[in-house]
Amino acid sequence: GNSVTQMEGPVTLSEEAFLTINCTYTATGYPSLFWYVQYPGEGLQLLLKATKADDKGSNKGFEATYRKETTSFHLEKGSVQVSDSAVYFCALSDTNSGYALNFGKGTSLLVTP
Amino acid sequence: EAGVAQSPRYKIIEKRQSVAFWCNPISGHATLYWYQQILGQGPKLLIQFQNNGVVDDSQLPKDRFSAERLKGVDSTLKIQPAKLEDSAVYLCASSLGGPGDNSPLHFGNGTRLTVT
Numbered sequence: 001g002n003s004v005t006q007m008e009g010p011v012t013l014s015e016e017a018f019l020t021i022n023c024t025y026t027a028t029g030y031p032s033l034f035w036y037v038q039y040p041g042e043g044l045q046l047l048l049k050a051t052k053a054d055d056k057g058s059n060k061g062f063e064a065t066y067r068k069e070t071t072s073f074h075l076e077k078g079s080v081q082v083s084d085s086a087v088y089f090c091a092l093s094d095t096n097s098g099y100a101l102n103f104g105k106g107t108s109l110l111v112t113p
Numbered sequence: 114e115a116g117v118a119q120s121p122r123y124k125i126i127e128k129r130q131s132v133a134f135w136c137n138p139i140s141g142h143a144t145l146y147w148y149q150q151i152l153g154q155g156p157k158l159l160i161q162f163q164n165n166g167v168v169d170d171s172q173l174p175k176d177r178f179s180a181e182r183l184k185g186v187d188s189t190l191k192i193q194p195a196k197l198e199d200s201a202v203y204l205c206a207s208s209l210g211g212p213g214d215n216s217p218l219h220f221g222n223g224t225r226l227t228v229t
Contacts, residue, residue, distance in 0.1 A: 004155070042222065043116070043117070043204070043220040043221055043222045043223065044156070044204065044206075044218075044220040045219075045220065046217045046218065049217070089155055089156075091155075100146060100158045100161045100168075100169060101146075101156075101158070101218060102158070103155030103156045103157070104155050105153065105154050105155045106153075106154075106155050
């Protein structure tokens with residue numbers, strides 16, 4: 001079946017540091033890949049997505065590239081801000097799941113001034 | 114646009130009691146999802162509706178959980194009887210399109226259920 005594995009958190013970084021959150025997936029088909037973010041006290045919201053191999057999703061300075069050869073979709077940001085503190089979820093969807101999202105466990109990020 | 118509305122925000126019940134959650138999706142959104150998020154884990158799909166039909170309920174514990182989406186708009190999720198392990202945040206989400214078009218999901222703030 002489909003599954004998503006994310007790096008364990010929490011991740012603590014100083015402001016302006018480089019961020020990488022690793023995500024790998026297992027899927028039988030050709031999934032679409034997503035990063036969702038949950039800010040404190042708010043609901044989950046889509047951060048970025050990629051629907052086919054080698055696509056790069058980007059938003060708010062975050063980027064992730066769909067790597068079919070390594071089955072990965074790592075999230076990166078060159079310079080994090082305190083306001084990026086949140087929980088980040090990697091997710092996939094494909095035909096085998098009726099296109100519903102299959103989430104990883106989430107990675108908590110804390111950025112300190 | 115108004116977001117996905119859920120109520121109540123919090124609910125505390127004793128085991129073996131029943132509870133119901135309500136969701137009002139974004140207007141015009143055809144697909145509605147209920148997810149269960151246990152503390153420290155990612156959301157797990159319970160049931161997916163397109164309009165008022167069920168697309169996927171394979172992970173819904175049907176001996177105690179039920180859900181309906183009458184008229185293809187609002188939805189309710191019910192647990193009867195509740196168990197301690199049902200303590201979680203129940204998230205409702207909706208999307209404009211149906212399965213296969215990768216419409217982004219819009220999530221509500223969830224209902225936090227505590228079963229004592």
